[in-house]
Amino acid sequence: MVQTPVYMDNHATTPVDPRVLEVMLPYFTEKFGNAASRSHTFGWESEAAVDLAREQIARLIHASSPREIVFTSGATESDNLAIKGVAESYRDKGNHVITCVTEHKAVLDCCKSLEKRGCQVTYLPVDRDGLVSMNRLREAITDKTILISIMAANNEIGTIEPIKEIGQFAHEQGILFHTDATQAVGKIPLNVEQMGIDLLSLTAHKMYGPKGIGALYVRAAKPRVRLRPMIDGGGHERGMRSGTLNVPGIVGLGKSCEIAQKEMAAEAERLTSLRERLKKKISDQLEEVYVNGHPTKRLPGNMNMSFAYVEGESLLMALKEIAVSTGSACTSASLEPSHVLRAIGVEEELAHTSIRFGLGRFNTEEEVDYTVRRVVEEIRRLRELSPLYKARKAKRHGRQQTESKLPERVS
Amino acid sequence: MGSEVYFDNNATTRVLPEVAAAMQPYLTELYGNPSSIHRFGAQVAQKISAARAQVAALIGAADSIEIIFTSCGTEGDNAAIRGMVEARPDKRHIVTTQVEHPAVLGLCQHLEKRGYRVTWLSVNQEGMLDLEELRNALTDDTALVSVMVANNETGVIFPIDKIGEIVKARGIPFHVDAVQAAGKIPLKVKDSPVDLLTISGHKFHAPKGIGALYVRRGVAFPPFIIGGHQEKNRRAGTENVAGIVGMGEAAELAQRNLMEQSERVRGLRDQLEEELLRSCPDCRVNGGASERLPNTSNISFRYLEGESVLVLLDQFGICASTGSACTAGSSEPSHVLRAMAVAPDWLQGAVRFSLSRFNTGEEVCYVNEKVPLIVQRLQGLSALGKLAGQQRAQQEKPRAGNGIGVRG
Known part of the structure; x- marks a missing residue:
């Protein structure tokens, strides 16, 4: 028997792993020192804990030095620091930034603010699977390009971008490369050295921390990235981010990186198989279901599907005991169809019928099967209530399976 | 008494x-993202509203909508000051004080490099501002005034309402850094001249x-960290x-016990000061004549190095500091004490003791017993200290002529 509610929205946020919580707790009430206090045990103890976390994070993304990790309050702040910081520090070199249309709002809004300050921004399109094209990227650069910011994996459709190719290209061109790896860190292997990444945003709460609390990786050599801080003050974090360090949060982030690194391979395999099970079982039982995103270059835990004729919001209402979402939690208050789905060419009407399943560490096969059963039940019920669906069914029956203009059906 | 005395x-x-205990459920079963529309999100979103009201009550805000959660005091200060500057692009002048926390200081120094004119208001020997100087500093070009409520090193409290009246009479936005004041002294932003106020949870x-920034309703506030709809x-x-x-x-807990706790802590602090002033030769309280936070005591031991005092204090399990943790590690003498024109022979020997509700009378007695031993030992080692000892002995005999002019 599956215990409800079932949480399948792990792109929005994840539960804290009990192993993470356990190491954090002493830093609230017992080891509560300020890591910047240099004159007593409480301070030293906190500083040592922060140093360890820095190493754990550096190891996960293969940074060559823990010093390259700058702690922030989360990925949104990291994105702000990276993008605004580079634009300000490299103003003498140029004013052109390249990003892509399917980025998270954190990156898009920062780019829009740069435009207001006189920067040029190119928003690369993506293909039907959500991938940016290397050719388009090559065409977009100018002698004023200072930064390329492309996400490692999309938060709605899970598409994994060709980060290594982009990074290598950026380095050949002497352009800095930032990646918002919020959804990717801890889920898929990332290596900032091999991938030519200069700046990388990450956050704990997407990886069971x-x-x-989040961090920005800032390359210290080849090239050394200069970054004008957003938050000035006491000069913490090598001057790049002032403010008292969130020691328990940092300890938790470090531990979640350590666990992710250890368990990544096995967990990715398990989640991929659960995801494929979810996709296959739903597609086998329902017609006119469309998968959004790339079939294989995809985060292990991500499945994004459109269920023609059924509003995503209505399905969410009907599936009260299952937590899924229609898209990014960060834009969930908006009634606009997802900018990501629109960018991959999903018709507006179909975009409104999309559901994001985010599988995570604590989901089980039973939960997947339960979710499938409930989704199938509710889609059938809601479609029966849809005049559009009935009309379409009748018409199609008459025409005997003429080709559909909708995207290719999942088999 | 525990093994460590945390002052x-x-x-x-x-x-x-x-x-x-209140936090724990939100690190375990109630883990939803408040922006999510399913039940995991909704239940935490409700709790955030409740916390917003609790924070609003602590600072006496009229409406909890005026509270914006931030990641720390430094972020709050940056968001407030940068926001006010951005909202008035035609104004190029900022007024602040020489004794601000590094968050405000560092940011204003940066803005100075960017072409802003910054007036750094001075303080007197007791750490107090001159309101006339403030009045004269304000111009039509002033984008904002940022003044701390209470100093983090000396605990000296500025007359925020009086300052605010002067600032508001000129229609200038008024930001206060209340990071050290919140939870220690009563604050009431409602019906006050304060437009923006920064606080930080861990103090x-x-x-x-976690921190918060109060922004008075009606004050135009361009967001600082962008890319999401959170916090309206x-x-x-x-x-x-x-x-x-x-x-x-x-x-809520701070507010509920504010008067009781602050009186108790003040008693402990006064006991500490009175005893040390009595038992240690050549020792003084910086800012002691001004109104101060009840928990803070900044004591200078003449001719000594504060750092050396701290090393020996640590050997006795006593935790204190020379000044702001945010500038700890720097060997520069405190900018606050320099602004107060503390003489060089007193400047290096400053130690900040800051108490909390967790401290006890027993701990104060322990510290009062150990500090004189440390001071005696260090003054014995210090050549200047020895000179001073001789000087004292000589002064005890009536004698004409000047003593030795000691400069540390």
Whole structure:
């Protein structure tokens, strides 16, 4: 028997792993020192804990030095620091930034703010699977290009971008490369050295750590990235981010990186198989279901599907005991169809019928099967209530399976 | 008494057990993203509203909508000052003081490099501002005035209402850094001249990594960290739910016991000061004649190095500091004490003792017993200290002529 509610929205946030919580707890009430206090045990103890976490994070993304990790309050702040910081520090070199249309709002809004300050921004399109094209990227660069910011994996459709190719190209061109790896860190292997990444945003709460703590990887050599800080003050974090360090959060982030690294391979395999099970079982039982995103270059835990004729919101209402979402939690208050789905060419009407399943560490096969059963039940019920669906069914029956203009059906 | 005596509560404080308990569910079963529309999101979103009201109550805000959660005091200061500057692009002048926290100081120095004119208001020997100097500094070009409520090193409290009246008479936005004041002295922004106020959770027994910025309703506030609708489009990024819950709880506890706790802590602090002034030769309280936070004592031991005092204090398990933790590690003498024109022979020997509700009379007695031993030992080692000892002995005999002019 599956215990409800079932949480299948692990792209929005994840539960804190009990192993993570356990190491964090002493830093609230017992080891509560300020890591910047240099004159007593409480300070030293906190500083040592922060140093360890820095190493754990550096190891996960294969940074060559823990010094390259700058702690922030989360990925949104990291994105702000990276993009605005580069634009300000490299103003003498140029004012052109390249990003892509399917980025998270954190990156898009920062780019829009740069445009207001006189920067040029190129928003690369993506193909039907959500991939940016290397050719388009090559065409987009100018002698004023200072930064390429492309996400490692998309938060809605899970598409994994060709980060290594982009990084190598950027380095050949002497352009800095930032990647918002919020959804990718801890889920797929990332290596900032091999992938030519200069700046990388990450956050703990997407990888079974607490909310309120994140980091920005800032390359210290070849090239050394200069970054004008957003938050000035006491000069913490090598001057790039002032403010008292969130020691328990940092300890939690470090531990979640350590666990992710150890378990990544096995967990990715398990989640991929659960995801494929979810996709196959739903597609086998329902017609006119479309998968959004790339079939294989995809985060292990991500499945994004459109269920023609059924509003995503109505399905969410009907599936009260299952937590899934229609898209990014960060834009969930908006009624606009997802900018990501629109960018991959999903018709507006179909975009409104999309559901994002985010499978995570604590989901089981039973939960997947339960979700499948409930989704199938509710889609059938809701479609029966849809005049559009009935009309379409009748018409199609008459025409005897003429070709559909909708995207290719999942088999 | 525990094995360590923690007298460095202006650097950071221990999370209260009640606060940790309130946070725990939000680090375990209630893990939703408040922006999610399913039940996991909705239940935490409700709790955030409750915490917002608790924080609003602590600072006496009229409406909890005026509270924006941030990641720390430094972020709050940056968001406030940069926001006010951005909202008035035609104004190129900022007024602040010479004794601000590094968050405000560092930012204003940066803005100075960017072409802003900054007036750094001076303080007198007791750390107090001159209101006439403030009045004369304000111009039509002034984008904002930023003044701390209470100093983090000396605890000296500025007359915020009087300052604010002068500032508001000119229609200039008024920001106050209340990071050290919140939870220690009563604050009431409603019906006050304050437009923006920064606080930080970890200074009043909430966890690190959470702060808040009060922005008076009607004050145009361009967001600082962008890229999400959180905090009503005023601060993007997934909310630190557990931190917010902890800060709310800590705010409520601080407010509930504010007068009682602050009187108790003041008693301990006064006991510490009186005894040390009596038992240690050549020792003084910096800012002692001004109104101060009840928990803070900044004591200078003449001719000594504060760092050396701290090393020996640590050997006795006593934790204190020379000044701001945010500039710890720097060997520069305190900018606050220099602004107060503390003489060179007193400047290096400053030690900040900052207490909290966790401290006891027993701990104060222990510190009062150890400090004179440390001072005696260090003054014995210090050539200047020895000279001073001889000088004292000579002065005891009536004698004409000047003593030796000692310059540290």
